[in-house]
Amino acid sequence: MNARRFILARLRDLQGRLAMRRVLRHASDYPADIARAEWEQSLHAPTAFYLRAFCYFHRHLPEAVRQHRRYFASKRRGFGEDAFHTMWFLLFREFKPATFLEIGVYRGQVISLAALLARHLNFTCEVHGLSPFTSAGDEVSRYRAGLDYLADTLRNFDHFHLPRPRLLKAFSTDPVARDYVRSKTWDAIYIDGSHDYPVVKQDWDLCAQSLRPGGIIVLDDAALFTTYQPPVFASKGHPGPSRLAEEIDPQAFREILQVGHNRVFQKL
Template sequence: MNPLRLIRGKLRERRAARQRAALRAGYTGAPPEIACADWAQSLSDPTAFYLRAVEFFDRSLPEEFHAHRNYFTQHGRGFGEDAFHTQWFLLFREFRPQSFLEIGVFRGQSLSLAALCARHFQLACLVQGISPFSAAGDAVSKYARDVDYYADTLENFSHFKLPAPALLKAYSTDPTAAETIAARPWDIIYIDGNHDYEIARADWRLCARHIRPGGLIVLDDSGLATKFRPPAFATGGHPGPSRLAEEIDRREFAEILQVGHNRVFQKIAR
């Protein structure tokens, strides 16, 4: 790698760690709660809400969620941000889904977090992942070639003694993926596969047809055109999903929550 990029990356990492530590050191008062009525703030002031989600992670999430995040931040096991653990905790607590689908599984962090939330809230929830389980990337992402992503995902579920998920080894654009997505009306779908605009749009269109009325689609990496100003330890997202988010038909989907670059859309029940 270009040495200048390496140094810049290291400096960015240090700044992020310093900012994160300063936040942790500065909390006062009782551990915070985030009620559903507070979610509107995530749309009007997404940066302030994001910092609340970070504090909720630090002070209010049960220990097993910290252990989960900690495990996936080690040895390159995952991406994501602490605040996303808060996001999934809040969504599962509020919506109590019976089915959860993730498009784009890396090494199982988000999928096993869904399973962990289901266990925590005592929900019988089908947890399904669709991914090539390979190093397949896109215009903005590159993944290591020396990992058996399928076996690794299952192993990471076992580590937390979670029931094995249903996994389909396919691209989201494959006919088998379309069949799996069309097999039921889903309660929650999380789109985090290929970030190129055309593929993300195809994923959205397919999922929008198969999410149940009142169900949720969470679109990752879609915050660039919002008021969210990421602190040093967060990112605003990618151009493809961000453009797509602006094109979503608001007569069909209402945006109900934004946690950093993750935006949550609810299919309007008619």
């Protein structure tokens, strides 16, 4: 990174921290919980709901869940945003999925959070991850080279004393990966793999077929065409997933929650 990029990155980080402080000044304005009946607000006023989810993370989430986020945010172990931990907490509290699959694991932030939430909420969840576990990127993403992503993911599970997940090292478009997804009827799936539209569409079509009725799919980076206006410390997503989200059949899936660029669809 050259000096100019370094300075710009530091300035963006400072702007983000200042914006977070401003938002948290209003944290006491919100109720202490986010009830299931209030999720509908996220679809009509996604920006306001995102800020509420962000404040909920800092004021009301269990400390173990906040520690998990801090661990992955440090040393760039994971991407995402604080409010997404709120989203996963709400989803796991509501649905208590017995089977969970993530496509695009990176270093294990979300699948380890799934295991952590199942433990915290006292239910059994079989956690699966499908990923190349390499630095392979896409049209909008580049990842660190020289890291054993599979070993790193397992180390991160061990750090939290979590049962190890079931992992498949493959691209989601590989035949072995497609067979793996078809091998179960899933309760909850997180699509966070390639952001290239053709791959996102293949991932969605495959997962939609393998999801049980009433199950949920969380689509990452999918809010470009919504009314959501992110604060400076957040992102609206990418073209591929956002385009796919607009094409989802409302007769087959109903959107039930949006937290930032993460959108949650329930199979009818």
